[in-house]
Amino acid sequence: MTARTEDGLRTTGLTRSFGGVRAVDGATVAFRNGEINALIGPNGSGKTTFFNCVTGMIRPDAGTVTYRGRAITGRPPHRIARAGIGRTFQLCRVFPRMTVLENMLVAVRRTRPRELLAGARDPRDVEKARRLLVRVGIDHLERVEAGNLSYGQQKLLELAAVLMGDPETVMLDEPAGGVNPALIGRIGALIRELNAEGTTFLVVEHNMDLVMSLSHHVVVFDRGRPIAEGPPDVVRNDPRVLEAYLGV
Ligand SMILES: Nc1ncnc2c1ncn2[C@@H]1O[C@H](COP(=O)(O)OP(=O)(O)O)[C@@H](O)[C@H]1O
Ligand SMILES: [Mg+2]
Numbered sequence: 001m002t003a004r005t006e007d008g009l010r011t012t013g014l015t016r017s018f019g020g021v022r023a024v025d026g027a028t029v030a031f032r033n034g035e036i037n038a039l040i041g042p043n044g045s046g047k048t049t050f051f052n053c054v055t056g057m058i059r060p061d062a063g064t065v066t067y068r069g070r071a072i073t074g075r076p077p078h079r080i081a082r083a084g085i086g087r088t089f090q091l092c093r094v095f096p097r098m099t100v101l102e103n104m105l106v107a108v109r110r111t112r113p114r115e116l117l118a119g120a121r122d123p124r125d126v127e128k129a130r131r132l133l134v135r136v137g138i139d140h141l142e143r144v145e146a147g148n149l150s151y152g153q154q155k156l157l158e159l160a161a162v163l164m165g166d167p168e169t170v171m172l173d174e175p176a177g178g179v180n181p182a183l184i185g186r187i188g189a190l191i192r193e194l195n196a197e198g199t200t201f202l203v204v205e206h207n208m209d210l211v212m213s214l215s216h217h218v219v220v221f222d223r224g225r226p227i228a229e230g231p232p233d234v235v236r237n238d239p240r241v242l243e244a245y246l247g248v
Helices: 047-054 077-082 100-108 113-117 122-137 153-162 181-195 210-216 232-238 239-246
Strands: 007-018 021-032 036-040 062-067 085-087 169-173 200-204 217-224 225-230
Touching: 007 047, 021 047, 021 062, 021 200, 021 217, 021 225, 036 047, 036 181, 036 210, 047 169, 047 200, 077 085, 085 153, 100 122, 100 153, 100 181, 122 153, 122 181, 153 169, 153 181, 181 200, 181 210, 210 232, 217 232, 225 232, 225 239
Parallel strands: 036 200, 036 217, 085 169, 169 200
Antiparallel strands: 007 021, 007 062, 217 225
16 A cells, blocks of 8 residues: 555657657656546547656657656566556457456466466466456456456456556556446546555546546646646546637
8 A cells, every 4th residue: 555645657758750740749747646537638649658657658759757766767567566556548459359257367468378278277366356246346257258248347457457456556558438327437436445445546537427426636638748737626626628628
């Protein structure tokens, strides 16, 4: 369990362009460990690219990323995961031809996919996987191929699979996007529970009711960098935020 005030993820001057587009443009931002942090902003404001730079999916052109004071800039994804950061994707990533339980077991990587399909299973991992599937409410689906789950169930599976790695910080890219209201409620409750147990969150989300009810701290991106931040009530009433969203 980490203290609320502890230094967590921090970027300085983070920059990444695609052709002529500066998707992330000199973003300097800090998130405290122990909190539920939200990253919001209009479509195309660079939120997913920011996530990709932080988690090693793409290399930044410039700037630094540190986590708990340690430089992690440009490290490959497995090294970022080992540093304690897990993530999900805006467009859910599960293995559609593997069962729900198999998806959980490949997430820990102690068992390689080939061995897994040949039947090798670490009983401790299976036990842990089942416990997490109960927690997200899809344990009754453990033998179902992931491709046959609803989109919302796939998102719950993706979250449960990330938790197999015991991340200290979880980054969620639009966890409620395309998910029905009942499952959105469950995802929100889960994030709150996990945070109460010590997990830090950084959540990109368009559902403002969810963001405002869940977050301790909200950072607003526009054109690749933060333009406002603070507690939900403050951000909600910030004229710069309205301007970014409405172009007024
Ligand atoms: N792989 C890519 N190739 C080219 N342009 C990209 C790529 N990824 C993102 N972009 C562009 O970068 C900008 C920011 O995109 P993105 O990070 O997806 O924003 P958000 O997640 O806030 O909607 C957009 O203009 C987008 O078109
Ligand atoms: Mg995005």
